[in-house]
Amino acid sequence: xxxxxxxxxxxxxxxxxxxxxxxxxxxxxxxxxxxxxxxxxxxxxxxxxxxxxxxxxxxxxxxxxxxxxxxxxxxxxxxxxxxxxxxxxxxxxxxxxxxxxxxxxxxxxxxxxxxxxxxxxxxxxxxxxxxxxxxxxxxxxxxxxxxxxxxxxxxxxxxxxxxxxxxxxxxxxxxxxxxxxxxxxxxxxxxxxxxxxxxxxxxxxxxxxxxxxxxxxxxxxxxxxxxxxxxxxxxxxxxxxxxxxxxxxxxxxxxxxxxxxxxxxxxxxxxxxxxxxxxxxxxxxxxxxxxxxxxxxxxxxxxxxxxxxxxxxxxxxxxxxxxxxxxxxxxxxxxxxxxxxxxxxxxxxxxxxxxxxxxxxxxxxxxx
Numbered sequence: 001x002x003x004x005x006x007x008x009x010x011x012x013x014x015x016x017x018x019x020x021x022x023x024x025x026x027x028x029x030x031x032x033x034x035x036x037x038x039x040x041x042x043x044x045x046x047x048x049x050x051x052x053x054x055x056x057x058x059x060x061x062x063x064x065x066x067x068x069x070x071x072x073x074x075x076x077x078x079x080x081x082x083x084x085x086x087x088x089x090x091x092x093x094x095x096x097x098x099x100x101x102x103x104x105x106x107x108x109x110x111x112x113x114x115x116x117x118x119x120x121x122x123x124x125x126x127x128x129x130x131x132x133x134x135x136x137x138x139x140x141x142x143x144x145x146x147x148x149x150x151x152x153x154x155x156x157x158x159x160x161x162x163x164x165x166x167x168x169x170x171x172x173x174x175x176x177x178x179x180x181x182x183x184x185x186x187x188x189x190x191x192x193x194x195x196x197x198x199x200x201x202x203x204x205x206x207x208x209x210x211x212x213x214x215x216x217x218x219x220x221x222x223x224x225x226x227x228x229x230x231x232x233x234x235x236x237x238x239x240x241x242x243x244x245x246x247x248x249x250x251x252x253x254x255x256x257x258x259x260x261x262x263x264x265x266x267x268x269x270x271x272x273x274x275x276x277x278x279x280x281x282x283x284x285x286x287x288x289x290x291x292x293x294x295x296x297x298x299x300x301x302x303x304x305x306x307x308x309x310x311x312x313x314x315x316x317x318x319x320x321x322x323x324x325x326x327x328x329x330x331x332x333x334x335x336x337x338x339x340x341x342x343x344x345x346x347x348x349x350x351x352x353x354x355x356x357x358x359x360x361x362x363x364x365x366x367x368x
Contacts, residue, residue, distance in 0.1 A: 001016075001017075001033070001034070001035040001039050001043065002032075002033075002034045002035070002144070002148060003015075003016070003017070003019075003020050003031065003032070003033050003034075004031065004032040004034075004148070004151065005020070005023065005025075005026050005029065005030075005031050006026070006029045006030055006031070006032060006151075006166060006167060006173070007026035007027065007028055007029030007030075008028065008029065008166070009166055010029075011151065011152060011166070013152075017043070017046050017047070017050050020033075020050065020054075021050065021053065021054075024054070025054055025131050025132075030130075030131045030132060030133065030169055030170045030173075031054075031131065031132045031133070032132075032133045032135070032170070032173055033047070033132065033133070033134045033135070034135045034137065034144050034148065035134075035135075035136060035137070036136070036137050036138060036139045036140075036141065036144075037067075037068055037070070037136055037137070037138065038139065040067060040068065040136045041068055044064065047134070051129070051132065051134075054131070054132065055081075055129050055130065055131060055132055057081045057082065057129065059082075059127060059134075060079065063077065063079075063084045063127065066084060066086060066125065067084070067086075067125035067127065067136040068136070069123070070122065070123065070138075071123075072086050072123050073086070073088065073123075073229075073232040074086055074087050074088050074123070074229070074232040074233045074235070074236045075232065075235070075236050075239075076235075076236040076237075076239040076240050076243070078243055081129070082127055082128060082129040082130075083126075083127075083128040083171075083240070083243065084125070084126065084127055084128070085125070085126040085128065085174065085178075085236060085240060086123050086124070086125050086126070086236070087123065087124055087126070087178050087181060087233060087236065088121040088122065088123050088124075088229050088232070088233065089121060089122060089123075089124050089141075089143050089181040089184065090120070090121060090181070090184045090185060090188065121229055122138045123138075124136065124137050124138070124141070124143060124177075124181070126174045126177075126178075128170050128171050128174050129170060130169075130170070131170065132170060133170035133171075133173050133174055135174075135177065143177065143180060143181055146180070147176070147177050147180050150180075151166070151167075154166055168258050168261070169258065169262075171244075171262055172258075172261070172262055172265065175262070175265045175266060175269055176265075178237075178269055179265070179268070179269050179272065182233075182269060182272045182273055182276070183272070185226075185230065185272075185273075185276045186272060186275065186276060188226075189276065189279045189280075189283075192219075192223070192280075192283055193279075193283065195219065196219065196283055196286060196287055196290075199212070199216055199219075199287075199290065200286065200287075200290040203290045203291065203293070203294035204290065204293060204294065204297065206297060206301060210294065216287070216291070219287065220284065220287055220288075223280055223283055223284045223287070224284065226276075226280050227277065227280045227281060227284070230273055230276050230277045230280065231277065233273050234270065234273045234277060237266065237269055237270045237273060238270065240266060241263070241266045241267065241270065244262065244263060244266060247259070307365060307366070308366060310365075311357075311360050311365050311366045314356065314360070315353050315356045315357060315360075316353075318352050318356075319349045319352065319353060322345065322348070322349060322352075326345060
């Protein structure tokens, strides 16, 4: 469990909940409590007591179940005292995430190409209160460690001098973490595009025989899964934006500016998700089009082969007829005993074959 007290440009990390109780909430800031699901379940009572002591509220049992659920899709819910957002992150192999909270049994895990394994997802839960942000992560979550390191770096003197800004409140921090997760989906698009472009080139190349159908089917299923995940994400952020409009109007100009920045950041996150949705659907359409073009090209190639064989059969049919006639066992036949009978018959066959080939070429039945 990691606990950060954020006030302006100052960041202070507490070692435990007792340390947080001793310090209390910052005068003009907020607290970020980040833990994995095992820690959240084990320290649920102390956390509820801390929320009661610091904010005068406790999480509802239904929301606690949502935060502990590893199969929950992205969604948004709210009460009069706090909001709850569940957002699914990418559980990539590169993140080094160790599934310690039952996520290894999650259905839909892919074992094909590495780019497909990047589409496995796991939920991160947010409980957004006025002065406290609680995040519940999977075990060894790279999102938590990566953004915590980014937050620590942004509050350093050197980085702050370069123009870095820290979150202004718990909702702002939640949106920054969500945007950090959405950036992972945006980066995934390049790998998917590269892989599908490679397959399209193979599908449309007449000189290669494409037989990687199982991987292509996995890719289409993975794209469909990613589309569903992003649709749930978009719906949850849209619900958050609509709920944001119902918040009481700020009383000061600075608070009004912070509210407007929060709305802008929310719309920016939504736009990033919509970009992923549009790109995924375009990839699905391209994959389907490539498969259809592949079978159309194979059908066209088969028709060309059959047309060539039909032309050759038509050319040799009269030649076979002549050979069959002269192969009859009759004693008296025309030109059979002539000195130049054999050469004459061969010349006649060549003329017939040449004439038929010229006729078929003019009709475009065969390409010479």
